[in-house]
Amino acid sequence: MDLRQLEYFVAVAEERNFTRAAERVHISQSGVSAQIRQLERELGAELFDRSGRVARLTVAGKAALEHARAALAAAAAVGQAVGEVTDVIRGRLAVGMVVGCTVTPLFEALAAFRHAHPGVELALTENGSDRLAADVRDGVLDLALLGAAGEPPQGLRSHVVVREPLVAVVPPGHSLAGHPGATLREVTAYPLVCMPRGTGLRGVLDQACAAAGITAPIALEAGAPDAIADLAARGLGVGLLSESMAPRYAERLTALPLTDVTTPGLLALVWRDTRSPAVRELLAQCRRTFSRP
Template sequence: MELRQLEYFVAVAEEQNFTRAADRVHISQSGISAQIRQLEKELGTELFDRSGRTATLTVAGKAALEHARAALAAAGAVEQAVGEVSDVLRGRLRLGMVVGCTVTPLFEALAAFHQAYPGVELSLTEDASDRMADGVRLGELDAALIGAAGAPPSGVESLTLVSEPLVAVVPAGHPIAERRTLTLRALCAYPLVCMPRGTGLRAVLEGACAARGLTPTIVVEAGAGDAIADLAGRGLGVGVLSASMAAAYPLVAREVSDVDDPAVLALIWRTAPPPAVRRFVSLARKSFSAAR
């Protein structure tokens, strides 16, 4: 019995499909099927029921799954422990980044990490902030750059990078551009262009509106600040951004004066992180500090 056979077994059990499992572990379908057959031969029993459209665990397979996961975790812990003292890290670092947010210090930290630890496989995905926070809590992601309302989410370690007010962006000549102060109620009198649900900016806006009994009219949802600014500049609606995002565009920005919760950009990571995650967080701290 080999560790790679246990890895393939766990992959098929979780994917319930040999093809998807083969893609996940970067092997051909015939290869993973052969390895599972060899494992079943060594154990003297079938681990999967292959009669249906999905690969479902047999009673023996269910009994083996927890132990297979434990064996893989133990092997990973040994590798990490050795890496900790020899400064040679292996494994995988799974990162998330809020959709539509180009953050140069994060990319610089990734590049520095890859240069220092080329043996660690990196993956970076874009998603909504709320889903990424859940992914970090559940161990599906190791770390993520997210937006939040007021403060980073609970149940994770975090580093707040930006905490700033909500602003409206409009072209010169718009009635909002003529105002010295802008309340949330006055903002909601106009159609809005905003980030989609699941993002920190949208959470700040909707939370503040709910507290005041207001219903914003979102006419366009866009996942990137560039798109929101462009659409606002063309008169499709009032753009809603954070202060630092708004500063990048040739539009008039007005802070929404009575929104208490700031828009927060934070790096979050799993509790009790493995060495690779700790090293990346350390590099990210330096990168973001240098950018301020």
């Protein structure tokens, strides 16, 4: 067997689909299938159950997966160790960001990192925060920018880059528009327009409603602040945004602090370890860009 076969095996195991795995490793599906068939012949066991639409690991496949990941990590570590002593960083970094992310400092950090370390392949994926945290724990992602309610996810190292309260936004003429603030119960008397599950702001809303025994009347979900603002401005519901998002829509919407919701929404960088020089360098670049005024 060779490292290429192990890479394809891990890709199919993580993607649970031969087509997506082929796209990930940049070869044809038939090429991935052929290499895994060869690996199975060498091991004397089938690694995947191909009877359904999803490629599921067999018992043998499950037994092999962690060893395959370890072998790939060891091979990468060899290159990284050499790179450290020659001041060259190489390899691949898998980065995740929460769905609907438009945080410019992250993009600036990735661009600066790519310019400084062209030998590192960057892969960027978007997902819900719970999935991102799980992928970092499992080693699928090296680093992720995710949302959380109150505190970063447990079991991971983290750096909070934003910590701020949830606010409601309403158009002029709305019955709440003249109020200096609003309670959760007052806001949930109206249809809501908010972020989807898996985002930090939605986590804040869900936690607050559960604590108050309120069922949130969510009318519409949108992953981008601009979409939430546009929908709220058209009277389709009370919008829910973070405190720093609201001022950009001040000409169309009035922001109302939620006076009884004290849990902040977070954006945090999370990672599992910093043994990789590439992870350390990207973290350092992220900290620099996020600390700029």
